Amino acid sequence: MxxxxxxxxxxxxxxxxxxxxxxxxxxxxxxxxxxxxxxxxxxxxxxxxxxxxxxxxxxxxxxxxxxxxxxxxxxxxxxxxxxxxxxxxxxxxxxxxxxxxxxxxxxxxxxxxxxxxxxxxxxxxxxxxxxxxxxxxxxxxxxxxxxxxxxxxxxxxxDPGRLLRVDAGEPGLPLTLTKPLGLGVLNTRHKATGEVFPEAVATMTTLNRDASRLALATGIRCATDVTGFGLLGHLYKLARASGVTAVVHSAAVPYLDGAREAIRDGYVSGGSRRNLDWVSPHGDFGDLPEDELLLLADAQTSGGLLVAGEIPGFPVIGELVPRGEHLLIVK
The missing domain is CATH 3.30.1330.10 (PurM-like, N-terminal domain)
Incomplete structure (x- = not known):
């Protein structure tokens, strides 16, 4: 077996x-x-x-x-x-x-x-x-x-008065990500080669319980989790529902070890490419290379929370600003 x-x-x-x-x-x-x-x-x-x-x-x-x-x-x-x-x-x-x-x-x-x-x-x-x-x-x-x-x-x-919802984002709020990205490309590599990535498994089996409790304790009211639609897909839905524009600082986004090597070697799922195609008409991505954008759109499994607010101990990767021409801006 x-x-x-x-x-x-x-x-x-x-x-x-x-x-x-x-x-x-x-x-x-x-x-x-x-x-x-x-x-x-x-x-x-x-x-x-x-x-x-x-x-x-x-x-x-x-x-x-x-x-x-x-x-x-x-x-x-x-x-x-x-x-x-x-x-x-x-x-x-x-x-x-x-x-x-x-x-x-x-x-x-x-x-x-x-x-x-x-x-x-x-x-x-x-x-x-x-x-x-x-x-x-x-x-x-x-x-x-x-x-x-x-x-x-x-x-x-x-508590009905303390829910985390996608439509409660406001301009001026920072964006916090509670798990690193790269699960999709590493899982695609695992399926193709059989290579095991213990850090990815550990990340996917970490409950979002503590992050959720911390978010509520700090008064945060806007959040979603990052799963199959990737960071950009879920952030687009949050920005659209909240009537704001989301700005992502790509250099601040954390990744699992091996994620960049996996994307370099072509281990990208069809779901990740569809995610990027879906958000591209609504985004300003500057001159960022496609591999960087595919990582940001990478279809995650059991990813972290994306929170409109700051949670101590987790990286801030961007902010919400007043709604402009684009719903997503990646720098």
Whole structure:
């Protein structure tokens, strides 16, 4: 079983297998239902592309956070795949300022192709991260699927008056990034060569819990996480929703070791190129080389938080300014 490479059994891998952002927005446009007599009030939903749905129940001092996330293998090790997928799903709750309380497994497995013992390792990895997060993991759903897939459906709680949202950015706020970039190109290299990048695995299995709590403690109200649409894609959505322009200082952006070498050697996913194509009409990128822009648009899996505000201990990579001709400026 050690010779089985999970990344060879699925198209794409990790958050790079998402439907491209432009296509996804067209797909969900107009699907928000009108207000109804349904209990509670939606505080965050799909209008601005927030990371999770948040529902406030009448008479309740806390809001319910609901999200789900799953994808095909991003690494070959099944236990690490489970940990990464679970961490990524839990991140959607932290990205809106919530705390996860209970999760359900989502598993697709080619049972006639890959041993069920590997699926058990995937589930064990997910369970390990739920335990780290202090989140119950109880059951879930599985299907016989041609391609292995794993993730979680997560329910959490949040203070409705202290949410992190993509439409709350204001001119003058600095931009903070809580994890280095480069996960996409390193995962693409891993899929192509089998080379393992322990720093990338450690980054993808680090919860965004502490960063989220620090952001709330410092009064920050605007944030998102950086996943399949890359830094530029998620920042574009934040700037558009907040009615501001985002400025990125490329020299200040941190990268994982080996990321620049991977891009130099051509390990770029199709998702990263689509991300750059999507934001380019809305950006002023000066004379930055394409490799630099592809790194900024690199499709991340279980990336960090992008915060409109300053969090001690994390790098400031830019700022929000009054809205101008372009929504994104990269210097």
């Amino acid at each position: 050690n010779a089985i490479r999970l990344t060879q059994y699925g198209t794409g891998g990790g958050c790079s297998c998402k439907i491209p952002p432009g296509e996804l927005e067209d797909l969900v446009a107009g699907l928000t239902p009108p207000p109804s007599a349904t209990a509670g009030r939606i505080l965050l939903g799909i209008d601005q592309g927030d990371d999770a749905a948040v529902l406030q129940m009448e008479g309740e001092g806390r809001a319910i956070v609901a999200t789900t996330d799953f994808f095909t293998p991003v690494v070959d090790d099944p236990y690490d795949f489970g940990r990464i997928a679970a961490t990524n799903a839990l991140s959607d709750v932290y990205a809106v300022g919530g705390e996860p309380v209970i999760a359900l497994n989502l598993l697709g497995w080619p049972r006639g192709v890959l041993p069920l013992e590997l699926a058990r390792e995937v589930l064990r990895g997910g369970s390990a991260m739920a335990q780290v997060a202090g989140c119950h993991l109880a059951g879930g759903h599985s299907i016989d699927d041609p391609h292995p897939k794993y993730g979680l459906a997560v329910t959490g709680l949040a």
